Amino acid sequence: MIVNNLTLCYQGKVILAPMVRVGTLPMRLLALDYGADIVYCEELIDIKMLQCKRVVNEVLDTVDFVTPDERVVFRTCERERNKVVFQMGSADAERALAVAKLIENDVAGVDVNMGCPKEYSTKGGMGAALLSDPDKIEKILSTLVKGICKPVTCKIRILPTLEDTLNLVKRIERTGVAAIAVHGRKKEERPQHPVHCDIIKAIAEAVSIPVIANGGSHDHIKVYSDLEAFRQETSASSVMVARAAMWNPSIFRKEGLQPLEKIMQEYIKYAVRYDNHYANTKYCLCQMLREQLETPQGRKLHAAQSSQEICDAFELGTFYEEMVAELAAKAATLQIQAQEEEEAEDPDVIRMAIKFDKRQYPPQITPKMCLLEWCRKEKLAQPVYETIQRPVDRLFRSIVTVSEHKYCSALWDKSKKLAEQAAAIVCLRSLGLPEGKLGDNTQSPLMHKRKVEERELWKDRENEEALSGGAPHKKPHLTLATNNIAPDRP
Incomplete structure (x- = not known):
């Protein structure tokens, strides 16, 4: 029943795709603000997640998954609980299941990235390296589908031949996954290469589960209307967007793109509110600015070495001080309450x-x-x-x-x-x-x-x-x- 619900949720939806260092909480929330229906977190490696413990952060109103050295690997909140898909990198079925069980109560679904061509993923047998091992793909997905109560999906790239690609997706379909995302490029191809819409279309026509079309940011998707055009060209059930959404999350807004300055200020406010690491905040803002990095504001951003300096560069210094003070006051109040409760209990x-x-x-x-x-x-x-x-x-x-x-x-x-x-x-x-x-x-x-x-x-x-x-x-x-x-x- 839950799988059917997610299938309906995916049908005809616009999805913010996972991308390394992009799918953190502030960016996901901003995408939801502008109309994204489902958001993916950045790909997180199973071994790293298995080191984490789940911590309820009462100051930020978030759920954090924290390593022994106190580094937050994954942060989520109630607002996105039914909309965020946790994407992992894994080459082992049992490790993948252990991670899924750790996070399944805080997310809408679990996705295995089988399309990442980057070395950090493939050298561990994960990402696009899995495409040459269908037996392992089947074992990982089958184990997840049987082992957790939330829907399971996966993301792949196309293989060298259409026949091999169709054989793989049909085998994936038999595992019981709720949907399959297809990046319409081969593992050796990069964004400058054209996306193979015809291959995505052939896949969509070959399987009965929803197919999510991905890879259109460079050539196909510039504004909201392009999302539907890309969906129709690929015959997909929905569209997944990464780079276009990172450049301007208001691409999900039916009424059109919002000015970049407004988008960046809204993003920074989320980043401060949810204590996003300044380096990630800086990276995402640089991706938004792109050709404007040589402007006075771009140079200030490039020189920033803290969240406060980033806020100062965008005339949000007062907001930063007020938000930090508000969070500190909340933390102090919670500490006093906790101490009083402990003393009363014992x-x-x-x-x-x-x-x-x-x-x-x-x-x-x-x-x-x-x-x-x-x-x-x-x-x-x-x-x-x-x-x-x-x-x-x-x-x-x-x-x-x-x-x-x-x-x-x-x-x-x-x-x-x-x-x-x-x-x-x-x-x-x-x-x-x-x-x-x-x-x-x-x-x-x-x-x-x-x-x-x-x-x-x-x-x-x-x-x-x-x-x-x-x-x-x-x-x-x-x-x-x-x-x-x-x-x-x-």
């Missing part, structure tokens, strides 16, 4: 406003180590740390449990390790115990233990060298690896 947790600064501690001593050593000395169970990450800003807080009492810092930290160290400090200070800090009047037992171990090791080294006839030249640098306690760095 009033038994002892809290202090503390952060761990490793510069205040000896290189080989941390609060966590001091707390662990004290628990061992008192014959208590070792400390148990429970660390959570706050979705609103992806900061961390840890609660440590010692002898059935809980302790944590009232402040949030940028890493799990720092949060755990802060929790250990709260516990140590609450119990009146030394934390190993530099300049403490009361010397930590752990520090004393380390000094004893160091002296003993030094004596052993002296004895060994004396027996071998050598003499020590300098005191060896001791590391935690020489001790029984494992290293614990923030």
Whole structure:
């Protein structure tokens, strides 16, 4: 039933095509504003997506898929939830399915790009490299169709002969995909080569599923009326546009193109509102300006090294400041609300406003180590740390449990390790115990233990060298690896 719904959705629709560094959220939303019915994200590689975790961003009102190093790989929002198709690059059916399951509840459909001729895609067996392996194509698509509840599509390029192309698309149709997009060029052909409308037409007449015509931006599509003309010439169910939409997303506007200056300002506002990386924003604006890059405004854009500088180049400096302040205020409000909710949920947790600064501690001593050593000395169970990450800003807080009492810092930290160290400090200070800090009047037992171990090791080294006839030249640098306690760095 869902597949049928998407088939109807595709029928006669205009689609913003995927293109590397083009299909980010601001561009997709702008295309929807001007009449695009379906938007594709940029092609994202399966291995990269499998490193991500799903994070609800309450400040931006988005869903983010974030890598371990906190880089946002894919960002979407409620407005495009039923209109965005997630396009991936994959050469493995099981990896493709794992990615599809990760994102299927946040998108309208899943597409596999089997037409990208770029080396970054083909060298991994993805993109146009799949065209020479129909068995793998069939396995990937069949696995996706059977494995997820959202519609599955794919995008291909034409093969050297019409017969080979038709054999491939019929095999793809049998996998159960909802639609097939056809870029009307061979994998070695580029935009300057004419698109083969006759081949797309032959494909559309050979299969019963919707065919999406792609590749007309250079020669065929300049204004809105060209979209329908291209669709009719190819007998396709719908049209997919990439470069023409990137140059001016108002190409989807029935009433005609809007002035480029207006389009760029609207795009920049979306980019700031959704915290788009300035480099991507700059790239997209350069694509819009094209031959105007040598104008004073184009030179300002070329020199910009931040979102604020981009806004200044387009007389949007005030907008930038107001939007940044608005988002910061929202983040602060959400943080206060989250803290109040946590304190109400667990009033038994002892809290202090503390952060761990490793510069205040000896290189080989941390609060966590001091707390662990004290628990061992008192014959208590070792400390148990429970660390959570706050979705609103992806900061961390840890609660440590010692002898059935809980302790944590009232402040949030940028890493799990720092949060755990802060929790250990709260516990140590609450119990009146030394934390190993530099300049403490009361010397930590752990520090004393380390000094004893160091002296003993030094004596052993002296004895060994004396027996071998050598003499020590300098005191060896001791590391935690020489001790029984494992290293614990923030």
